[in-house]
Each structure stands twice: as C-alpha cells, then as structure tokens.
Amino acid sequence: MSARRAVVIGGGVAGLHTAALLAREGYDVDLVEQRPTVGGRAGVWEADGFRFDTGPSWYLMPEVFEHAFRLLGTDAATELDLVRLDPAYRVFFEGRGSLDVRTGEAPGAFERVEPGAGAALERYLASARTTYELATDRFLWSTWGREAWTPDLLRRAPRLVQLLSVSLHRYVARRFADPRLRQVLGYPAVFLGTEPRRAPALYHLMSHADLTEGVLYPRGGIGEVVGAFARLAERLGVRVRTSTRATGIHVDREAASAGASRARVRAVEVEGPDGPTVLDAEVVVGAGDLHDLETRLVPADLRTYPERWWARRDPGPGVVLVMLGVRGRVPELAHHSLFFTADWDANFAAIRARTVPEPASMYVCAPSRTDPSVAPAEHENLFVLVPVPADPAIGHGGLDGRGDPVVERVADAAVARLAAWARVPDLAERVVVRRTVGPADFAHDLSAWSGGALGPAHTLRQSAMLRARGASRHVDGLLYAGGSTTPGIGLPMCLISAELVIKRLRGDATTGPLAEPVAVAP
Incomplete structure (x- = not known):
C-alpha cells in the first residue's frame, strides 16, 4: 500500500x-x-567572513x-x-546608564535600582513561573477543542480572567515605580509583536523564561x-x-x-x-x-x-534590520543589548500612528562577543533591529547604504544612537560590511502580511x-x-x-x- x-x-x-x-x-x-x-x-546571510542571523536570535x-x-x-x-549567556542581556537607558541582567541575580540588580524592588521581583517571578507552568500544561499544546476546558482549567479561570483583563504595563506598574525596571519587565511584549499597554498581563510569564531559566546560544547562530x-x-x-x-x-x-x-x-x-x-x-x-x-x-x-x-486584525510591527561588520572589538556591548528611549510610550504611539519613531528604541545582537566563528578575527558582527510600522511603503533595504531613503535614515540614526549610548564614538567609521532590510523586503521575500516582521x-x-x-x-x-x-x-x-x-x-x-x-x- x-x-x-x-x-x-x-x-x-x-x-x-x-x-x-x-x-x-x-x-x-x-x-x-x-x-x-x-x-x-x-x-542566514554571509559576506566577507561575517555570518549574520537575519531574524530570531534568542534561544x-x-x-x-x-x-x-x-x-x-x-x-x-x-x-x-549550546552555551549559557552571562549576562543574559544588557540594557541601555537613554540618559540613565546601563544595567546587566544576569540569570538568577535579577532581584539583587533590581534592589540596587529601587529599594524594595528585589522582593517585589521575587514575588513577580513566582507568579511568572506559575503562569508559565499553566501555559505549558494547558495552553501551548492545546488545539482548543471542548476537551481543553478541563475542571483544572476551569478552577483557574478567575486567575486567567484577571491576567487577561489587565495589560502587562499596568500589571508591572503596580509593582515597580522606576521606569527602567518597568521597561525591563515590559520589553517581552515587543518580541510578541505588540506593546506593554496592549499585551495581556498573562505574558508576564515570559520573565520566567529569561530571568529564571536563562538565555542560551547555539554556537554558529x-x-x-x-x-x-x-x-x-x-x-x-x-x-x-x-x-x-x-x-x-x-x-x-x-x-x-x-x-x-x-x-x-x-x-x-x-x-x-x-x-x-x-x-x-x-x-x-x-x-x-x-x-x-x-x-x-x-x-x-x-x-x-x-x-x-x-x-x-493587528499585523504587529515591522522592523528595519541593520547588519554591520565592524573592524575592531566592541566590548561595550553584551551578546544581547536592549536600547530603551526615555519616552518609549511615544515610540509605541508613533508605530500605532504608522510613523517611524525618532528616537527609536532598538535591539542589538553581537554574537561575536560569544562566538568568534561568526566574524573575522578582531572584528564584530552586529545585528540591529529597530521597530517601525508594518508598512511596505517604508521601503526596501540594500547594501552599503543603497536601500530606500527612509530605511537608510532609520539605519543611520540607529548606528549613531548605538555609538552615543554605548560610547563607541568611532563606530560608523569602523563599519566594513553593511546591509539593511526593510518592511518591503519582508513583504516580498517572506510574503509577510503588511511587511510585518514577527507575525x-x-x-x-x-x-x-x-x-x-x-x-x-x-x-x-x-x-x-x-x-x-x-x-x-x-x-x-x-x-x-x-x-x-x-x-x-x-x-x-x-x-x-x-x-x-x-x-x-x-
């Protein structure tokens, strides 16, 4: 047969x-x-001895x-x-320094920023763990037939309703006053294709993944x-x-x-x-x-x-990607670095209004900090991601600054911001490889709805x-x-x-x- x-x-x-x-x-x-x-x-994209992941970079x-x-x-x-990253990531705050986030040590780091925040984070992470386990037991592998509604799930319904009816922003803000700590706990919403004010508090479970379980990296990317x-x-x-x-x-x-x-x-x-x-x-x-x-x-x-x-429906954000091969080392960056503007509500509002935020928060991956195989000796591999509206009209990227004008302006601003905040003043002069990708590339190459980057x-x-x-x-x-x-x-x-x-x-x-x-x- x-x-x-x-x-x-x-x-x-x-x-x-x-x-x-x-x-x-x-x-x-x-x-x-x-x-x-x-x-x-x-x-994956390779050029002149550099090997770039062109999308997901967190394990x-x-x-x-x-x-x-x-x-x-x-x-x-x-x-x-697989190797474990330490720190799990570094966060740069506009005008307010940086913070290294280490797996298992986050309560101490939070306490140094805001008195009482260490104990508050321990309670927050206990809730995140419980919610994470509920998700893995009852949600993630469910096809959502009527059989999914088990007595156990129904018993937990009041808690679920609470977490679904409150935004992640509000859930975090009730527990932490310092805006930097709020940003650290709110940023997972961006990787879920939304923003803290629109993501349900259910997703505070993501903090269990990075702050408790930790962040790994597969050598080679x-x-x-x-x-x-x-x-x-x-x-x-x-x-x-x-x-x-x-x-x-x-x-x-x-x-x-x-x-x-x-x-x-x-x-x-x-x-x-x-x-x-x-x-x-x-x-x-x-x-x-x-x-x-x-x-x-x-x-x-x-x-x-x-x-x-x-x-x-909401397609989530688009992005401008900037892949940079840089001569010399950039020890100021961790493997994963997040750059948060002081007024990131304005960032999200601009994206909702379908305009490019300026200044924009962004994410930078420097895998060569961990893995020398992804760049030539004494060079760094930098992957920069800047959220923008999901709009193919923003344009295509290109090589060596030859992408569409809006995409290249976003990229230039991102490189300048990285250089200023991380204190690498000669960064732009040391770039030997540059490629940009815009929402129009996502629409054309990946058939992505509205040029969205994540889904x-x-x-x-x-x-x-x-x-x-x-x-x-x-x-x-x-x-x-x-x-x-x-x-x-x-x-x-x-x-x-x-x-x-x-x-x-x-x-x-x-x-x-x-x-x-x-x-x-x-």
Missing part, C-alpha cells in the same frame, strides 16, 4: 519540523520553499527545543553546541537550529524543494456535493526551477504567512480567513484560543502551522505549532505535548 502523501508549504522552522514529524508518521512528504534556502524569518524555552529534537529521535546536545531541523527532515525522507513557490491549492468539491459539509484538499500547484507541476496530497500544511496562504492559494469561497477578517500581534483578541486556528474550517486536510497560528510568535511556538498538526491528524485533544519519541510508522 502506498504511503499517504503530504505537502508542506514554507521552509521555516515550523515547516521543517512539521515535515519531519509527518515523515515520522509515515507520510510521503514534499516541502516547498519559495526562497533559495530554507529558514524563513530565521535566515529561550530550551525545553521546547529539547522536546522537538527528542520527537525526532535525537536531542539538543547532539545537534547543537540560530542558523544552526534551522540546519539541524533541515538535516533531520531530509534524513527522514522529506523532499525539500527550494526556489519553488506554491501557486494554488486544489480541492475536491465533489466531497462536499456528495453530502459532506466540507471540501477536501487534493493537491498543491507549484512553480519551480523546472516549471509548473502539481503535487498530489491528502494533507497540506501551510507553514508560511497565513494571510498569504489563505488569500492567495485557497479558493475564495473556501477561505477561513478572508480579507475582511484580516481587516480587523500577528499578541493582543488580547489575538492570543490563545482567539488566535487563528491551525485548521481550515472548510477544507478537510488543510492545516496551518507557524507564527500566524496558535500558539503564536517565536521559534518555540513555531515548533509547538508543528506538533499541533500531528495532534489534529491523530484526533488527539489532550492539552500536553506528544509522548517522546514519536513512534515510527511502518
């Missing part, structure tokens, strides 16, 4: 893990990726990565060379994580087709007309290096941008998320069970994975979304992860 056939659209981390898990389940799997290389947002929630590897019959220690999942997928028999764009999803409408209430997926039409072809499939998983997949590939009358649905924002109406679900309502066999769907944004969430595909196919309504390892189908 021939194997069941599956097609996965999108070669990011979610797509690669989904494809590998499907192969472990006994499917004959094709993965199609429109770009020349896999990775999606977690891409948080290591237990999720470990579980994902174990499902494929291996483990993180075998696939990656996040590209090594992508490479590991790509190798595992191919080892399991997945055919990875790069430079191949999905152009349509074919469905069997006779299934619906014969009395069934839904159509059924039949094939995916693709355009690759050898021209157009049709890949038959009884399961199709869209692991790219959900807006693009639904509005471009699915027949209009069978869309679960048509344009009118997206018109009422739909984790606001109240776009979190947990209110986020886009992982299965079509109208087409059987059409499933979704990635940051656009549950459980959300970030590499760990994308890995979990792949696992949810398998749970849906199995009819598994439990709220926990799959047992390790996934049994190999005969």
